[in-house]
Amino acid sequence: MRLGVSSAILAADVTVRSQDLGGAHGFGPVTIETDEPVFHQAWEGVVVAGTLGTMIAGLYNLDQFREAIDDLDPLAYMSVTYFAKWLHSLEHNCVRAGVFTPEEIDERLEQIAHGDTFAAPSADPEIAANLQQLISAGMPSSRHVDQAPRFRPGHSVRGRVLEGARHARIPRYAQGKPGVIHRVHEAFAFPDTNRVGEGENPEHVYSVRFDGTDLWPGGEGGAVYLDLWESYLEPGGAE
């Protein structure tokens, strides 16, 4: 999808993490819109529906959905609207899953521009019913893990430094930083393998408390509680 500013997808060996914004400097005041609508434009709701419909069909998973967005180069990532990024991911993952080709997208865009109508297949009521069921019942993602958790509440830990891991779900603000285990959560699929089709490999996830003075010396202080998979942690130094 040409995004108008910079459509480059990050090359595989580039280690920029467009999405890793926690603690970044340079951003100004938060723009707060009062009484904002759920969808500013109708197409945004269509994109949400398309995303849910294709994920529930098992075409790709949430980690792959995020991967496509996070692979946008920083200029595009910052300048494109939120749901335009979803649309990019939906297209990318549908093409990758073989749902349609880029040529089919171009052809359909031309047809729409020419005001063509195209007969839709007869509507299968199951699709709407399945989506209603998904919204109502949800889809729990916790998994069972045989091994006991490596860490326990109160343990000192340190966020691992993962240079070059563009998609790892540990923000750079916590990499190499000391923290304390606050809680042992359930286990969830490990994104780093789930994303590239190497299986769920669920791991225990922990709530880890970091002191603001360790993360950003001289700053406000306070505490950040971050949820981290076990692979992102190593034992901390002796306290």
Place this chain on the structure above:
Amino acid sequence: MTQTNSGSDTASSYAALRARAIESLLIDKGYLTEDAVDVVVNAYENDIGPLNGARVVARGWVDPSFRERLLDNATEAANELGIGGFVGEHVRAVENTETVHNIVVCTLCSCYPWALLGLPPAWYKSPEYRSRVVREPRAVLREFGLDIDETVEIRVWDSSSDLRYIVIPQRPPGTDGMTEDELAGLITRESMIGTGLPTNPQPAAAR
């Protein structure tokens, strides 16, 4: 609702056209129907929103044993009220007290407890909020009109895994005798994210 910048209008109409193409292809290929799109849009425009979370918080305010269950397992507690479902399967509730104020963010994307609060507001998903609230929460809260006393610890919860967080704000004074519905009416979306407080029912005492 309309964007004033003509560049944004162009980008938006391009996205609208593109979304329409993708939608019709997904319908052709059997992954969507027009009814299915309506189900999703209607759910998040009309049925699912912050009132769900407000009902859960209000119940916790009036019923101490429910509050305990809410703090222990917010997913199951919300389910007692018929609230839950998609992106509400793994929720943790964190309570504000006299000494602790909680704020929720997702610095890596936009994770948010949809089943309790609906879809997130644009500011929650913005680079400004995502970057600054972990590092300077008090400064960000001041932009929301909230000045937290220095003696109160600020805890920022970064929703970086499958868990989603909801803040249980403190019950305002002067609310004794209010019904649960009336209490729910005081509990704003911002108060359950941590960027605001519940509405004070006594205008004369409001800040």
